[in-house]
Amino acid sequence: MTQHSTSTMSVARAIATKDLRIEWRSKVLVNQVLPFAGIVMVLFAFALDNDGILQRVAPGLVWLAVLFSSLIIVQRTFAIESADNALDAIKVAGVSSAGVFLGKSVALVVQLLLFEGVLVLLSLVLYQVHLSWGGAVLLVTVSFLANIGIAAMGALYGGLGAAAKGRETLLPLLLLPAVAPVLIAATRATESAFGVGGATLGEGWPWVALLAVFGALFTFGGTLAFGVLTEE
Amino acid sequence: MNSIQPFPSPLTTPTGTRASRGLGLVVFLGMVLLTLLGLFFTDEDVVQGSTVRLMYIHVPTAWVAYLAFIVTAVASAMYMWGKQHSLTFDRIAGASAEVGVIFMGLSLVTGSLWGRLTWGTYWQWDPRLTTTVFLFVTYVGYLAVRDLGGSHQQRAKRSGVVALLAVLEIPLVHFSVVLWRSLHQEASVLQPNGNVTMDGLMLFTLLFGVAVFTLLFAWMVLHRQRVLTLADAIDDGGLEAALQERRSEAN
Numbered sequence: 001m002t003q004h005s006t007s008t009m010s011v012a013r014a015i016a017t018k019d020l021r022i023e024w025r026s027k028v029l030v031n032q033v034l035p036f037a038g039i040v041m042v043l044f045a046f047a048l049d050n051d052g053i054l055q056r057v058a059p060g061l062v063w064l065a066v067l068f069s070s071l072i073i074v075q076r077t078f079a080i081e082s083a084d085n086a087l088d089a090i091k092v093a094g095v096s097s098a099g100v101f102l103g104k105s106v107a108l109v110v111q112l113l114l115f116e117g118v119l120v121l122l123s124l125v126l127y128q129v130h131l132s133w134g135g136a137v138l139l140v141t142v143s144f145l146a147n148i149g150i151a152a153m154g155a156l157y158g159g160l161g162a163a164a165k166g167r168e169t170l171l172p173l174l175l176l177p178a179v180a181p182v183l184i185a186a187t188r189a190t191e192s193a194f195g196v197g198g199a200t201l202g203e204g205w206p207w208v209a210l211l212a213v214f215g216a217l218f219t220f221g222g223t224l225a226f227g228v229l230t231e232e
Numbered sequence: 233m234n235s236i237q238p239f240p241s242p243l244t245t246p247t248g249t250r251a252s253r254g255l256g257l258v259v260f261l262g263m264v265l266l267t268l269l270g271l272f273f274t275d276e277d278v279v280q281g282s283t284v285r286l287m288y289i290h291v292p293t294a295w296v297a298y299l300a301f302i303v304t305a306v307a308s309a310m311y312m313w314g315k316q317h318s319l320t321f322d323r324i325a326g327a328s329a330e331v332g333v334i335f336m337g338l339s340l341v342t343g344s345l346w347g348r349l350t351w352g353t354y355w356q357w358d359p360r361l362t363t364t365v366f367l368f369v370t371y372v373g374y375l376a377v378r379d380l381g382g383s384h385q386q387r388a389k390r391s392g393v394v395a396l397l398a399v400l401e402i403p404l405v406h407f408s409v410v411l412w413r414s415l416h417q418e419a420s421v422l423q424p425n426g427n428v429t430m431d432g433l434m435l436f437t438l439l440f441g442v443a444v445f446t447l448l449f450a451w452m453v454l455h456r457q458r459v460l461t462l463a464d465a466i467d468d469g470g471l472e473a474a475l476q477e478r479r480s481e482a483n
Contacts, residue, residue: 156397160390164380174373174394177366178401181408188412210411214404221400225393231386 008099008223015103020110022080029073029111034118037069041122051128056197058127059190062119063183066112067150071172073111074154077104078162087162087230097227101155105219108151109144116143135193138204142193145208146186148215152222153178156229163230185210247458255451262444269437277434286346288437292445293339294364300332300449301367301398304374308395311388319464320457322388325395326378327456329371331449336368363406370398384464 023029044061048054054061081087090100120139123129131139157174161167185207191197192204248256270288277284307325311317343361344354355361378391430438466473 160377160380160394164382164390167380170373170376170380173369173376177369177373177405178397180366181404184408184412207411210408217400217404218397221397225397228389228393231389 006095008096008102011095011099012102012106015100016106016110019077019080019104019107023107023111028076029115033069033072033076034115036072037065037115037119038122040065040068041119041126045126054127055129058123058129059194059196060187061127062116062123062190063146063187065119066116066146067176067179067183069115070108070112070150070154071175073108073115074158074175075161075168075171077108077111077155078158078168082162087159091230097230098223100230101159101222101226102219104155104159105148105151105222108154109147112147112150113143116147129194129196131194132201134201135195138201138208139190139193141208142186142189142204142211145211145215146182149182149211149218150179152215152218156218156222156226159226160229181214182211185214245462247455247462252451252454255447255454259444259448259451262440262447266437266441266444269433269440274434274437275431280350283346283349284434286342286349288441290339290342290346291438292441293335293342295442296445296449297332297336297339297364297367299446300328300335300453301371301402303328303453304332304371304395305399308392312392312396317385317388319384319388320461322384322392323457323460323464324453326375326391327453327460329374329378329395330456331452333368333371333375335445335449336364336371340364340368357412359406359409359412362409363402366405367398367402370401374398384467 041061044065045054048057078087081090091097120131120143124131153175157171157178160174161169161171164170188199189204189207189211192199192201192207195201266288270285274285274288276282304325307321307328311319311321311325314321343364347356348354374391374394377394378387380387380390382390
């Protein structure tokens with residue numbers, strides 16, 4: 001193998017493509033996680049039982065559903081590695097762990113983005129929120145940047161859980177507090193995008209900066225830390 | 233069978249030394265004095281009445297909790313970047329986090345009681361309070377990571393990384409909650425112009441409390457770190473060494 005073919009970026013591309021291809025073929029996200037998120041959105045409506053309140057808190061509900069589902073998606077993305085000790089094999093092959101981390105993160109970002117698209121559509125139908133074109137642009141930006149943060153933290157802590165076999169239960173405890181800033185920023189920005197509670201579009205954009213900082217910081221931190229966290 | 237033991241036996245090695253016992257005694261006397269100062273010698277607050285006495289516990293516990301997490305972060309960094317990757321730093325980090333979690337719990341409880349008395353509510357979604365809860369949960373997670381198993385070096389590396397990630401996480405959590413909302417009572421000891429507004433003895437008691445609790449922290453971490461060293465030694469040496477020690481005691 002040439003040096004070029006095992007560079008960080010080519011490893012990342014290989015891992016991301018592989019993860020997405022497995023997902024495309026197995027349809028676990030579509031057949032299992034999406035229906036779960038859908039039923040969560042319906043259950044929120046049962047629990048709150050008031051159209052006005054639902055509309056007001058819709059952005060928070062969307063992002064809560066995303067966070068809870070992200071736990072399953074992250075676990076799934078590492079279950080496919082630990083099933084055949086693939087993570088060990090990757091390590092033995094001596095490829096760049098930063099590349100593995102980036103690849104996992106990219107695959108997670110793509111999956112989460114598609115996932116959020118469906119959840120937002122659901123919220124338009126179920127919670128009767130409105131989305132302007134300007135709001136849609138804000139929402140896509142927010143989703144993309146929020147996903148980078150969630151994916152980076154998810155890949156880090158998911159990798160840690162997968163490396164310490166059978167300790168995946170640790171993931172929610174580590175991941176949820178860590179991504180709290182994403183929940184806050186994404187929810188506030190989505191409020192602006194939906195225009196709920198009198199929020200204007202302009203109020204949403206500053207939160208985008210926070211999401212960008214979070215994503216950049218932990219993507220960088222993750223490339224340094226992933227190798228150590230998944231070490232046997 | 234008489235084998236040479238490469239480490240001190242956990243069964244006969246005390247975690248106290250003359251120095252740490254001395255420190256323990258100082259802490260004990262300090263606590264007695266703090267109790268007397270806090271409950272009897274200091275006056276009631278003009279506004280808060282006797283409620284203000286909670287401050288002599290709440291502020292020191294919060295201080296120790298934050299100090300503990302700083303110590304954990306610094307010790308983790310020293311482990312990660314030290315040439316030797318010394319497990320002593322890892323154990324100091326672990327011991328400090330354990331003590332920190334306890335004090336953070338105490339600080340949350342005393343804070344919410346004080347809040348009930350002064351603000352009329354146990355809980356406010358204020359940035360400092362919310363960040364403190366996140367810090368608490370994050371370090372509970374850190375302790376869980378320490379428990380994952382594997383070799384000592386593996387534990388040290390994993391938990392070191394998690395501790396350093398927490399250093400990145402917590403300011404972001406704080407910043408995002410500050411943006412979200414802000415309510416907390418302004419710092420009460422130092423006003424922006426630098427004038428101390430507290431009665432002399434009250435201020436002394438508060439600072440004395442902080443000092444005594446800091447010594448208590450040092451004493452607890454010292455002992456806990458030694459216990460962790462012995463626990464690692466048991467892991468390394470296995471049960472056999474301990475059994476052998478017992479047998480020789482019986483003879």
